[in-house]
Amino acid sequence: MSGAAVSETDIVFNGVSRFYGEVLGINKVSLTIPPGITSLVGPNGSGKTTLMNLMAGLIRPTQGEIRVLGIPPDHPERLCRILGYCTQFDAFPKGLTGYQFLYSFLRLHGMSDAECESRTLVALRLVGLADAAKRPVAAYSKGMRQRIKLAQATVHDPKVMVLDEPLNGLDPMARAEAIALFQQWGAEGRHVIVSSHILHEVDRISDQVILLSHGYVVAEGQIQGVRNEVKEQPMQIHVRCDRPRVLAARLLQQDNVVEAKLNPDGQGLLLRTRDADSFYLLLNHAILEAGLKVESVAPADDDVNSVYQYLIGGEGGTL
């Protein structure tokens, strides 16, 4: 990469833009994605798939440079050994069974018959399709097709897994299994790049998030860090205690507490503050002085859903 040392451990975007004719895909994106689970979040057309396609070398940037663990994406013979991509396209080569689908594309890696066979069988078992291995993929249900795509993207044991809406069409059990698998891969130090519309699942699994809107990266990093950067939206903190009215009266004397809302059950408060650090100090003093019994103190809006609402807007829950 020009001028800078090339990272062999990260995925790096340096001033990357991609246009489809007149239409903007992504614009001037500079990112560094470390190992672990990274979620791409944004509404339809925000540039998530463009970012993933660029990473996998399926499209080329109009401007800028990309390196995936030091490898430029226009060298598929090197890149695709370390990268697996589960795309959003629900399409498969005609006439192949699940086994043939995995086996045939593994052959393109140049592996021996025996290795292709053993890897195919392991991958089929991993995604729970061993019994359906000899059935044509065309006869699979949507969930099974999603699982065979996941198996195909990961059967060669890549270091970088790019997964576009990987939980689509999976039943709750399969979703839980898939998430556990992503977490295992993330814990092993692999890069797992996931795009998902389901924010509470993103929240559960992500080590870091990249928020995209209209082709721009709106925020990136660990979700708490991103939330702290959103200064214009007061932080929400939930406190459960025995005398919430007393606590509210004490806290509202301070400038940085802008709102206190009593819980319907009368056993807690939802507080909004512009300065979380000062607030926690103040809270400690107030609790000690009033002799309150505190059950819990927890941030109420440092999840992906809230950050998404603040930065991008939308319905929440699912995009």
Add this chain to the structure above:
Amino acid sequence: MNAMWMRQLGGVLRLELKKTAFSRRGWWIYMLAAAPVVLMLAHWLTEAKIHSARHSIGEDSVIFAGAFLFFFLRGSIFFGCMGIFSNLFRGEMLGKTLHYYLLAPMRRELLVAGKYAAGLAVALVLFVGSTVASFLLIGRHFGPAWSDYLWHGPGAGQLGAYTLAAALACIGYGAVFLLCGLLFRNPLIPAAAVWVWEGLNPFLPALLKKISVIFYLKSLLPVEVPAPPPFSVMVIETDPTPAWLAVPGLLAVAAILLVYAAISARQTEIGYGE
């Protein structure tokens, strides 16, 4: 070529053959290959039934040469190769499956080579097979005289020349249409342009004639086909290219097109229109 490349090439070839050989989508290509055989079969049966030698073997060989030039080369093989080779990449794009290939850790040049080899294998089986079967059938009604013509006369040499021309047509048109499928969203438009160009070949000046596949193939045909009036007055006669030049010339044209296709494949992006 190293062992890894060979395995990858073999992988593409196997996968393509598994997907495409005898697929239902290719029914019209099989019909194109079968049509000349059916035509010659009908000719044989008709001639055998009426028990009259209305044509001599010599006349039938001219009929076959005409059918081969106008029906096989410009019809069956041309459109058959268009169907087979332009779909190698364009079909994957339309089926939204090209990314599986592009995400394989192999050089794009090998992908082009593997797909071309698979297409060529299918085209050769269909159209060389069809040519041989048709030739053997056209004079079948002459009985022992036809066998004698085949094995002791010029028949075997003619069959060899037609087989070579059919194979070279598959090689040449295959390269043309593979490139069209890579470069154009709708390969029918360039295919139509190539078809018109090939059809105009007899009327073109000598220099332009040489920029075509049909010119070299025509030079290889063992029996000359006279142009019928009124076209005969418009034909510009040129000396045929000798076989020693026509064969490597056509192979060289195909090789150049394939090299260009391989270079283009390195720049190929997925664009499924979503």
